[in-house]
Amino acid sequence: MNGPVEPFKIKVVEPVNRPNREKRKLAIKEAGYNTFLLKSEDVFIDLLTDSGTSAMSDNQWAGMMIGDEAYAGSKNFYNFENAVKDILGYKYVVPTHQGRGAEHLMYKTLTRDGQFIPRNMYFTTSKVHVELAGGKMMDVIIDEAHDPENDHPFKGNVNLEKLEALIQEKGAEKIAFINVEMDVNMAGGQPVSMENLREVWKLGKEYGLKVIFDATRSSENAYFIREREPGYENIPINEILREMMSYSDGCIYSSKKDCLVNIGGFLATNDKEIFEKTRSMVVVYEGLHTYGGMAGRDMEALARGLREGAQYDYLKYRVNQVKYLGELLKEARVPIVQPIGGHAVFLDALKFLPHLSREKWPAQTLSAAIYEESAVRSMERGAVSKGRDKETGENIFPKLELVRLTIPRRVYTNTHIEYTANAIKNLYQKREKIAGLKMVYEPEYLRFFQARFEKVPL
Ligand code: PLI
DSSP: OOOOOOSSSSOOOOOOOOOHHHHHHHHHHHHTTTTGGSSSSGGEEEOOOSSSOOOOOHHHHHHHOOOOOOOOOHHHHHHHHHHHHHHHOOOOEEESHHHHHHHHHHHHHOOOOTOOOEESSSHHHHHHHHHHOOOOOEOOBGGGGGTOOOOOOTTTBBBBHHHHHHHHHHHGGHHHHHHEEESSSGGGGGGHHHHHHHHHHHHHHHHHEEEEEOTTTHHHHHHHHHHTTTTTTTSSHHHHHHHHHTTSSSEEETTTTTTOOOEEEEEEEEEEHHHHHHHHHHHTOOOOOOTOOOOHHHHHHHHHHHHHHHHHHHHHHHHHHHHHHHHHHHHTOOOOOSSSOOEEEEEEHHHTTTTGGGGHHHHEEEEEEEHHHEEEEEEEEEEEHHOOOOTTBBBBBOSSSSEEOOTTTSOHHHHHHHHHEEEHHHHHHHGOOOEEEEEEOOSSSSSTTTTTEOOOOO
């Protein structure tokens, strides 16, 4: 098995440290067994996230030099606005400092106290912004998504029966809007099919409900549609993207992923009322409506990155590098979520560490153990991320208890991928010696970022 050939060559390099075992043991203990609290200089291969960690191209860096840092009406804003209109096809664009800035504006604008927001599957920051606006997010993803071994090609699809049942049970006036995420992060980077998007849109119109996308990883989702959905084999990615977005009233977008930049976000819409409301809010929370928290140079890099990130050859390499890691792990029988996702390989912590109860946070434990073994940084995506039930205050234990090995875009070589796979294979051989954790500090919001843990002896 070989890794994919990179459609670029390397012009600048950044040296990285590889701490020894003793140093790693100390570093993760000091970080409260939470990989978010590690110092990046103690990390050899950083697979914490694909967010804001991409390597920019020479074309993007060149764009940084023509940053127009005017407070109002920067020329880079118009380049960025045109890129969004060209690639995604929306009429109106509001810039924000990153994705959660867009979530804040969009979800606050559309949600009334006590309303429900059906979404294929929650994402951490989306859920918290909906809750802060007085709403409740309800997962309506297909059942296959909860089974790590099921290899449905579009595991991110909305279950239309569940969605309609929820609308009928609550009444359409109690539904704020329908929310669909592309390449569903918490399900393992699983795509949504074009057919499903079309059906959700139709259903939304029947009930008079707006459909809002979390289009953060829509280019990677478009690649999967081209690869897997009959009829789209020869359609250019740009056309697929525009058709996808045509089944929505608007989207929020974290540009730190598919747009190949280190910061930035936006919301886009065809709905004049949403545009006007969010544009008037952006000046309160983010910055003027022609920069929204980004520098002119950031907007130029984003404009160029959105176009580059939608190129077929790049996407093919990108998705296949993720697949390469997944295939190496599968070969060694390490339990992973199937099919392999667009941005990350997800380890099934419940199968990796079956001797640990849910209260010992298996995914958090596994993520810390991977660091201790190899200085590779990953992230928990399970019960710690899910948090507590808003009403009862109890921990929620979702079916998926995963560790995410997220591949930054254009950053690591296939040798880094092989090193990571070997380290995890070695750990899997001695998995029964891994002791669980107890949570000793829990912050109020998005606890996975700052929670601290201690080891519980086996
Ligand atoms: O990190 P932001 O604020 O630019 O974007 C928030 C956000 C919104 N939607 C989705 C699907 C995300 O994946 C997302 C951020 N994801 C992070 C940080 C991640 O590590 O996956």
